[in-house]
Amino acid sequence: MAGIYVYSDEPGLVAELLGFALSTGKQACAVTFSQEDADKAQAFGADKVLFFKGASPLAENYAKALADYLAAEQADLFLAGMTPRGRDLAARVAGYLACGMASDVLSLTPVAEGFTVEKMLYGGVAVLTETLASPAVVTIGSGKFDAPAAGDSPVETLEVPSDMRVRLVTSAPLVQEGVDLNKAEKVVGVGLGFSKQEDLSLAEDLAAVLGAEIGCTRSIAEERKWLPVEQYIGISGAVIKPQLYLSLGISGQIQHVIGVRDAKTIAAINTDENAPIFKAADYGIVGDMYEIAPLLTEALKKV
Amino acid sequence: MPKIVVCYKWVLDEALIRLRADESLDFSAAEYKISDYDRNTIEAAVRAAQAIEGTTVGLTFGTAEAKRSIKDALSRGLDESYWINAPEASRADGAVTASALAGALSKIEDVRLVVCTEGASDTFARQVPPRLGALMDWPTITSVAELHIEGDTLTAVRKLKDSLETVEVTLPCVVAVLPEINEAPLPGLKAVLAAGKKPVTELAPADIEADLSPKVTASSTRAYLMSRKNLIIKEGSAEEKVAALVEHFHKEGLV
Numbered sequence: 149m150a151g152i153y154v155y156s157d158e159p160g161l162v163a164e165l166l167g168f169a170l171s172t173g174k175q176a177c178a179v180t181f182s183q184e185d186a187d188k189a190q191a192f193g194a195d196k197v198l199f200f201k202g203a204s205p206l207a208e209n210y211a212k213a214l215a216d217y218l219a220a221e222q223a224d225l226f227l228a229g230m231t232p233r234g235r236d237l238a239a240r241v242a243g244y245l246a247c248g249m250a251s252d253v254l255s256l257t258p259v260a261e262g263f264t265v266e267k268m269l270y271g272g273v274a275v276l277t278e279t280l281a282s283p284a285v286v287t288i289g290s291g292k293f294d295a296p297a298a299g300d301s302p303v304e305t306l307e308v309p310s311d312m313r314v315r316l317v318t319s320a321p322l323v324q325e326g327v328d329l330n331k332a333e334k335v336v337g338v339g340l341g342f343s344k345q346e347d348l349s350l351a352e353d354l355a356a357v358l359g360a361e362i363g364c365t366r367s368i369a370e371e372r373k374w375l376p377v378e379q380y381i382g383i384s385g386a387v388i389k390p391q392l393y394l395s396l397g398i399s400g401q402i403q404h405v406i407g408v409r410d411a412k413t414i415a416a417i418n419t420d421e422n423a424p425i426f427k428a429a430d431y432g433i434v435g436d437m438y439e440i441a442p443l444l445t446e447a448l449k450k451v
Numbered sequence: 452m453p454k455i456v457v458c459y460k461w462v463l464d465e466a467l468i469r470l471r472a473d474e475s476l477d478f479s480a481a482e483y484k485i486s487d488y489d490r491n492t493i494e495a496a497v498r499a500a501q502a503i504e505g506t507t508v509g510l511t512f513g514t515a516e517a518k519r520s521i522k523d524a525l526s527r528g529l530d531e532s533y534w535i536n537a538p539e540a541s542r543a544d545g546a547v548t549a550s551a552l553a554g555a556l557s558k559i560e561d562v563r564l565v566v567c568t569e570g571a572s573d574t575f576a577r578q579v580p581p582r583l584g585a586l587m588d589w590p591t592i593t594s595v596a597e598l599h600i601e602g603d604t605l606t607a608v609r610k611l612k613d614s615l616e617t618v619e620v621t622l623p624c625v626v627a628v629l630p631e632i633n634e635a636p637l638p639g640l641k642a643v644l645a646a647g648k649k650p651v652t653e654l655a656p657a658d659i660e661a662d663l664s665p666k667v668t669a670s671s672t673r674a675y676l677m678s679r680k681n682l683i684i685k686e687g688s689a690e691e692k693v694a695a696l697v698e699h700f701h702k703e704g705l706v
Contacts, residue, residue: 157612158612206618208581208591208593211581211585212585215585231611231612232593232594232609232610232611232612233611233612235577235578235581235593236581236591236593236594237581239545239577239578239579239580239581239582239585240581240582240584240585240591241585242545242546242578242582242585243546243549243581243582243583243584243585243586244585246546246550246662246666247546247666248544248546248665248666248667249544249545249546249576249578249582249666249667250576250667251545251574251575251576251577251578252575252576252577264670267576268575268675269573269574269672270463270465270468270573271465271572271573271575272465272675273465273468273470273476273674273675274468274476274672274673274674274675275672275673275674275675276669276671276672277669277670277671277672277673278667278668278669278670279667279668279670280666280667280668281666311590313590313620313621313624314590314591314592314618314619314620314624315618315619315620316616316617316618317606317617317618317619318616318617319614319615319616319617320614320615320616320617321613321614321615322610322611322612322613322614322615334705358706366630370630370631370634371634377631383575384488384570384575384630391705392700392703392705401466402465402466403465403487403572405677409677413703413705414679415696415699415700421683421685424466426681426683427677427679427681428677428679429679429680429681429683430679430680430681430682430699431680431682431683431684431696431699431700432681432682432683432684433683433684433692433693433695433696434683434684434685434692435689435692436689439689440689440692440693443689443690443693444693444696444697447693447694447697448697448700448706451697451701451706
């Protein structure tokens with residue numbers, strides 16, 4: 149039956165995506181691949197919960213079975229949460245359906261011919277508006293839609309073949325090496341303006357008085373390996389919304405700035421007054437970070 | 452000899468795109484480059500080729516502009532290169548790109564592994580590798596942070612939202628790697644000179660079986676302008692500048 153089919157490996161996001169599906173007035177179905185997930189989704193208020201039951205423990209391995217089902221039902225939309233697994237499954241389904249897909253959209257609106265989305269382009273420099281005809285595949289993050297009122301949905305179990313070619317060997321929790329920047333109220337960012345790893349102590353001292361965590365640019369984490377990759381901020385790294393982001397010796401390439409542009413206040417210290425970071429900043433000091441940072445640390449101690 | 456194909460993209464350098472106040476984009480100063488993360492992907496393929504004692508083939512789908520990418524890609528250690536030269540590439544969506552790449556891949560013999568980047572630096576859509584796997588009906592592994600090949604078995608460590616997942620597959624397969632998989636060296640002068648002598652195959656859309664009509668209709672593009680206060684302190688001694696910044700922080704209730 150036509151409708152909107154949603155999937156996420158994050159239960160909270162499943163509920164939010166169902167909120168969107170129900171708001172369109174179309175049939176809202178949650179797609180799950182384990183009994184545990186089906187049981188959880190059952191309480192989210194969906195019109196129906198589908199449990200694709202097969203031998204593989206990996207959701208991605210059901211892409212063909214799911215695509216065949218969506219085609220037979222003439223689904224309007226497959227909407228997945230934008231986690232690595234959600235994106236992977238979504239793109240495979242789009243591949244099997246040979247249909248349009250929009251990844252990691254900023255907004256999603258039903259229109260007569262299908263769906264209109266907005267998404268970022270060129271590393272966040274631009275916003276692109278696109279229209280997808282049904283059937284369509286979209287991935288989106290949390291915080292866009294309200295979860296519906298809890299309900300008691302019927303669960304339909306479908307015995308399906310799964311692709312067994314990719315075999316799961318082990319799964320281990322990802323040990324966070326660095327700090328969780330998403331939880332930080334204030335973040336001090338460090339960039340290539342630091343010439344030696346020891347000099348990061350300047351940023352650490354400043355962060356200590358501010359009560360801030362340390363973040364960095366991709367180069368600092370991946371090229372110089374001074375900080376764990378979890379601590380780099382940018383389009384392919386952490387995207388954060390602190391109260392204050394204070395950058396030290398960061399030129400402000402768009403790929404980095406995109407990771408902090410929802411910060412309430414952005415401040416920057418850089419020697420080059422033409423550095424792009426100043427265009428992205430509320431407050432800035434043009435000056436040598438090696439001189440300014442210790443003075444700022446001392447001044448903040450007195451506040 | 453078994454082959455490893457690396458798919459890469461020739462993209463606009465977003466750092467050189469200027470934004471106008473009316474929300475339009477100015478591409479006049481923009482240059483092209485190999486998508487940043489593809490540099491690590493090429494290096495991953497070069498290393499994988501040593502493990503299977505095979506050769507590496509670069510593959511790109513692009514407009515006439517992408518011709519300039521070939522020497523750059525070859526200088527990074529690839530043995531030969533394929534270029535699908537198609538004007539359709541300028542308005543391609545994920546469906547079109549995956550279809551074109553699959554069409555070209557069917558022309559290359561003895562491919563054991565296709566290595567893609569998780570996402571290109573312009574769209575960062577992360578669609579093409581799984582779509583390609585679906586079109587070719589090859590097993591696909593995405594979000595790969597580590598890659599090992601022994602005999603016919605490829606083992607990958609996938610970095611997911613909050614887990615590290617180790618999976619294995621029997622070749623052939625498609626993998627999508629994360630930039631953190633390795634450190635890509637800068638090509639030396641010798642490699643750059645040698646790149647000019649490596650074989651290049653140009654394909655036209657008519658040479659491949661592919662659906663080059665996009666499934667997504669783009670309606671508008673606007674600059675993402677950020678509205679910030681831009682109060683930049685340039686004058687005065689270092690102490691005065693710091694005092695002025697602290698004053699701003701104070702007013703914002705940040706200290």
